[in-house]
Amino acid sequence: MSHTDETPNDLPPNFIRDRIVEDRQAGKNGGRVVTRFPPEPNGYLHVGHAKSLCLNFGSAAEFAGRCHLRFDDTNPATEELEYVEAIKADVRWLGFDWGEHLFFASDYFEQLYAYAVALIKAGKAYVCSLSADQIKEYRGDFHHKGKESPYRGRSVDENLDLFARMRAGEFADGEHVLRAKIDMAAGNINMRDPPIYRIKHAHHHRTGDKWCIYPMYDYAHCVSDAIEGITHSLCTLEFEDHRPLYDWILDQLDVPCHPQQIEFAKLNFTYIMLSKRRLLELVRGGQVKGWDDPRMPTLSGMRRRGYTPEALRNLCERVGVSKHNSVVDVTLLEHAVREHLNATSRRVMGVLRPLRVVLSNWPEGQVEWIDAPYFADDPARGTRRVPLGRELFIEHDDFKEVAVKGWFRLSPGAEVRLRHVGIVRCDEVVKDAAGEVVELRCTLDPATRSGGPQSGRKVKGTIHWLSAAHALPIEARLYDRLFLSESPGDVGPGGHFTDNINPRALEVVHGAFVEPSLADAVPGTRVQFERLAYFCVDPDSTTELRVFNRTIGLRDSWAKQEGK
RNA sequence: UCGGGGAUCGUCUAAUGGUAGGACUGCGGAUUCUGAUUCCGCCUAUCAAGGUUCGAAUCCUUGUCCCCGAACCA
Numbered sequence: 001m002s003h004t005d006e007t008p009n010d011l012p013p014n015f016i017r018d019r020i021v022e023d024r025q026a027g028k029n030g031g032r033v034v035t036r037f038p039p040e041p042n043g044y045l046h047v048g049h050a051k052s053l054c055l056n057f058g059s060a061a062e063f064a065g066r067c068h069l070r071f072d073d074t075n076p077a078t079e080e081l082e083y084v085e086a087i088k089a090d091v092r093w094l095g096f097d098w099g100e101h102l103f104f105a106s107d108y109f110e111q112l113y114a115y116a117v118a119l120i121k122a123g124k125a126y127v128c129s130l131s132a133d134q135i136k137e138y139r140g141d142f143h144h145k146g147k148e149s150p151y152r153g154r155s156v157d158e159n160l161d162l163f164a165r166m167r168a169g170e171f172a173d174g175e176h177v178l179r180a181k182i183d184m185a186a187g188n189i190n191m192r193d194p195p196i197y198r199i200k201h202a203h204h205h206r207t208g209d210k211w212c213i214y215p216m217y218d219y220a221h222c223v224s225d226a227i228e229g230i231t232h233s234l235c236t237l238e239f240e241d242h243r244p245l246y247d248w249i250l251d252q253l254d255v256p257c258h259p260q261q262i263e264f265a266k267l268n269f270t271y272i273m274l275s276k277r278r279l280l281e282l283v284r285g286g287q288v289k290g291w292d293d294p295r296m297p298t299l300s301g302m303r304r305r306g307y308t309p310e311a312l313r314n315l316c317e318r319v320g321v322s323k324h325n326s327v328v329d330v331t332l333l334e335h336a337v338r339e340h341l342n343a344t345s346r347r348v349m350g351v352l353r354p355l356r357v358v359l360s361n362w363p364e365g366q367v368e369w370i371d372a373p374y375f376a377d378d379p380a381r382g383t384r385r386v387p388l389g390r391e392l393f394i395e396h397d398d399f400k401e402v403a404v405k406g407w408f409r410l411s412p413g414a415e416v417r418l419r420h421v422g423i424v425r426c427d428e429v430v431k432d433a434a435g436e437v438v439e440l441r442c443t444l445d446p447a448t449r450s451g452g453p454q455s456g457r458k459v460k461g462t463i464h465w466l467s468a469a470h471a472l473p474i475e476a477r478l479y480d481r482l483f484l485s486e487s488p489g490d491v492g493p494g495g496h497f498t499d500n501i502n503p504r505a506l507e508v509v510h511g512a513f514v515e516p517s518l519a520d521a522v523p524g525t526r527v528q529f530e531r532l533a534y535f536c537v538d539p540d541s542t543t544e545l546r547v548f549n550r551t552i553g554l555r556d557s558w559a560k561q562e563g564k
Numbered sequence: 565u566c567g568g569g570g571a572u573c574g575u576c577u578a579a580u581g582g583u584a585g586g587a588c589u590g591c592g593g594a595u596u597c598u599g600a601u602u603c604c605g606c607c608u609a610u611c612a613a614g615g616u617u618c619g620a621a622u623c624c625u626u627g628u629c630c631c632c633g634a635a636c637c638a
Contacts, residue, residue, distance in 0.1 A: 012586090013578070040638055075637060132636055141634050142566045177636050187567040189634050198636035217638045238632055241568045263569085265631095270575085276638095318587060320577050322570095325631050329575045332588050342601060376597075408599065417597055450597070462597050531598045558599040 011062070014321035016262055020059060020232060029231040029257070033065030036230050037091070037098075038105075038221070040072045041083035041205075043276045044291040044298040045090040047312065047333070051267040054316035056234055057096040068228055069098035073106045074220045076204035084205070086291070090299040095309045105215075105224050106206045112215045113167065115223055115253050116178060116197060120159045124252045125196065126152055127162040128179045135177070138184070139192050146184035146192040166199055169212045173199050180219070182248060190245045194218055222246040226255035233261045237323065267319060268327045271481045272297045273488045278497055287498060288482075294538075294549050295482045295505045305479060306526050306536025306551030311340040330481070337552050341526065341534045346374035349386070349419065349464040350514040350529035350548070352476055354393035356439045356468065360427065361446075362390040367467070370450075372420045384517040388421060391468040393513055394440075395532075398463045401429060401437060406561065408461035410440070417462040419530065422455070423448040464530050471513035477538065478507040478550045514548070521546060528554070 011017070024031045035056040039045065045053075060067035069091060073079050091098070105112075119125040128151045130138060140146035154162075166176055178197035186192055196219035201212045215223075225233045233246075240263045250258045268274060273282075274297055282288050282296070291298050294305035302312070315336035319328055368388045373379035394410070403411035410416045415425045423445045430439035447454040482488075485500040518527070523539040533554055538547040
């Protein structure tokens with residue numbers, strides 16, 4: 001059988017798509033494909049979730065099926081409404097639409113309870129009154145079989161009564177638990193009579209105080225899948241040995257269908273931390289400013305940083321789906337981001353660390369507005385007007401008093417092209433009392449003006465610039481990788497993952513400027529500062545001062561060469 | 565001394581008994597009014613040992629290494 005039999009487009013093959021194709025050819029589920037993305041609302045979504053989102057929504061779309069968004073909110077202790085709303089926003093931002101199919105496991109609490117009663121009646125579940133410690137002890141370990149709870153033989157009637165009273169709130173947390181009656185000698189510890197309901201007197205963000213017993217993941221997830229008519233329940237590798245339990249529960253119950261659980265490997269990147277627990281620690285510890293801090297690998301952080309949903313989706317496609325524990329090189333992420341930004345971002349000029357330049361042969365007070373294309377290779381995509389006057393700012397890094405080998409930029413006596421203008425020569429270097437270079441005096445060769453007779457004259461370097469009189473002050477936030485270590489989670493004895501934090505993951509630059517065309521740029525606007533980096537306007541911007549986040553730098557082969 | 569998974573270029577992945585391919589990275593070069601982009605080229609892989617076969621990454625055997633699992637978390 002070929003993988004491409006049914007696949008509409010040239011998507012790269014993967015084992016899950018193969019399975020779905022097989023199932024359809026075998027006529028399973030009437031050929032329907034229904035998947036679900038089931039986050040627990042206890043944190044923000046991150047790039048790892050993007051993979052699951054792409055897989056679940058992508059597989060459904062590919063086979064004209066549907067994908068549900070279901071919040072797995074069975075643990076009131078950790079879940080909050082704030083997370084629910086943030087997750088919905090992030091899923092939408094990534095470009096996925098669940099339509100009518102928004103669900104909450106908590107919507108099924110009543111049904112889940114009824115199925116549990118059925119399980120008890122069938123003699124497949126019992127109320128256990130061992131303490132948590134005792135249950136753990138009775139469970140055994142990898143090398144020893146478990147032993148049966150003394151409460152395992154309780155009668156159906158007694159179990160029914162106790163379970164009803166658990167629900168009624170007659171017992172304190174931990175007094176009883178409902179357990180599936182399976183096999184205490186099973187090699188798979190998940191099958192050793194796992195608890196499926198616990199007593200928890202806690203306020204739930206949706207059901208309030210209606211319930212004081214809550215279903216456990218292993219019980220709630222498979223039944224929720226069945227209730228919704230899910231056909232393929234995709235989850236990560238660590239649930240592989242939960243699958244027998246998933247199947248066991250559904251086999252005992254008279255549920256509408258029996259979905260197939262399929263496991264795939266989580267997404268990991270070098271230099272990126274994706275543990276929810278640790279991300280929460282960064283937020284709570286103040287190492288970052290919040291879940292949407294642009295240094296965070298959360299979808300909201302990446303959005304604010306300037307990453308695009310297209311880039312992330314494309315990344316997921318490139319990464320593929322398999323069962324290997326893989327660590328993707330972060331450069332692949334960076335490549336995906338640059339690739340999309342390169343195709344879509346308007347080119348503008350911004351100067352991070354200004355150095356004053358006076359064009360000595362330019363008349364005092366004269367201003368010329370230059371029509372400059374946003375995309376040099378395709379002027380049809382639009383132009384903006386850029387003012388040129390006698391006093392300019394150029395990038396301090398574009399001047400060296402003593403030129404080194406391979407230096408194409410400005411130095412005393414050297415010529416360089418001013419982007420969209422023409423060739424200038426540096427005639428004089430002005431220093432302050434401390435010997436710091438504070439100004440350059442240059443002459444512009446009028447014959448080399450863009451569009452002029454000698455505009456084709458070659459010089460090695462082209463630099464960006466701004467008219468000092470028109471330059472708009474901005475705050476630039478230069479972001480870099482949050483961690484210095486390739487595997488931030490690997491810490492030696494006594495170490496902590498925060499030890500690996502890059503202290504320069506954020507550098508705030510005051511005194512930077514951009515061209516006046518950006519005066520009205522709204523938050524979320526993405527542009528390329530030519531020769532520097534891609535930037536995105538931050539929501540912190542005010543009418544007086546815009547804040548630009550550096551999304552990612554342009555590749556810089558000069559810096560690389562210089563570093564050698 | 566258990567159960568469940570996994571081993572293909574540096575990295576992520578394809579090849580489903582028939583030419584080990586792609587992408588990213590790296591390294592060269594060309595073009596360039598962005599040292600960007602684009603284009604071209606190069607480097608580099610089947611965990612090991614046996615076996616089956618005309619032919620093995622793929623099938624069999626035996627090893628080795630790695631990951632996950634003992635919450636009233638998900």
